[in-house]
Amino acid sequence: MEDTDTALTLEGGPGDKATIVVQSGDFDKLYSALIISNGALAMGMDVSLYFTFWGLMRLRKGALESGPLSKMHMFGLGKWMVKRRMRKAKVVSLERLAQDFKALGGKIFACDMTMDIMGIKPEDLRQDLIEEYCAVGTYIEEARHSIITLFI
Amino acid sequence: MAEIKLDVRGETCPVPLVEVRKALRKAAPGDVIEVVGTHPSSKKEIPMAVKALKLEILGVEEEADTWKIRIQR
Numbered sequence: 001m002e003d004t005d006t007a008l009t010l011e012g013g014p015g016d017k018a019t020i021v022v023q024s025g026d027f028d029k030l031y032s033a034l035i036i037s038n039g040a041l042a043m044g045m046d047v048s049l050y051f052t053f054w055g056l057m058r059l060r061k062g063a064l065e066s067g068p069l070s071k072m073h074m075f076g077l078g079k080w081m082v083k084r085r086m087r088k089a090k091v092v093s094l095e096r097l098a099q100d101f102k103a104l105g106g107k108i109f110a111c112d113m114t115m116d117i118m119g120i121k122p123e124d125l126r127q128d129l130i131e132e133y134c135a136v137g138t139y140i141e142e143a144r145h146s147i148i149t150l151f152i
Numbered sequence: 153m154a155e156i157k158l159d160v161r162g163e164t165c166p167v168p169l170v171e172v173r174k175a176l177r178k179a180a181p182g183d184v185i186e187v188v189g190t191h192p193s194s195k196k197e198i199p200m201a202v203k204a205l206k207l208e209i210l211g212v213e214e215e216a217d218t219w220k221i222r223i224q225r
Contacts, residue, residue: 043205044201091164
């Protein structure tokens with residue numbers, strides 16, 4: 001269906017934006033980043049996510065859900081237990097959150113220096129999710145126009 | 153003017169909020185969206201989002217654990 005939303009972009013001021021650096025590749029921290037992002041988008045803000053270092057590693061194909069827990073990972077046992085409880089609480093997957101993020105107009109930026117360090121090429125990454133490959137200048141340009149900035 | 157029904161019963165954070173936003177993006181001005189759900193915080197947060205989007209809440213009803221919110225696009 002056609003998106004009739006163009007007139008529905010909030011106050012539209014420079015402050016109606018959130019920019020989040022996703023530096024961690026931890027499973028639980030990715031949840032924090034994507035839930036906050038989707039909440040901000042749902043409430044009418046623009047959102048930019050800047051994936052760098054361990055965060056960017058989660059944008060490799062097939063890696064989104066594969067991060068360890070930041071605490072109590074216990075060689076995977078902790079994560080298995082937490083995932084089981086999340087399923088019971090009907091928490092959606094990171095993949096679903098990422099798809100919703102894109103559907104609501106969120107933008108994902110990939111740090112090209114991390115790609116150099118880790119030897120990652122664009123074709124190794126989820127190009128369906130990534131808007132742009134860039135460096136710190138782009139992050140600052142996004143962040144300076146944002147009322148919410150977080151480092152996760 | 154269409155009436156759009158949205159059922160997010162059993163869904164948790166952030167799905168009710170996200171699904172309302174998706175429905176609002178698809179709706180035409182004048183449409184009414186009726187969303188039913190059970191996630192407790194969403195009952196007050198969906199109206200917050202609607203206010204932030206400068207749209208109007210037509211009503212909030214609650215029966216047992218289920219709430220129903222009507223939104224004017």
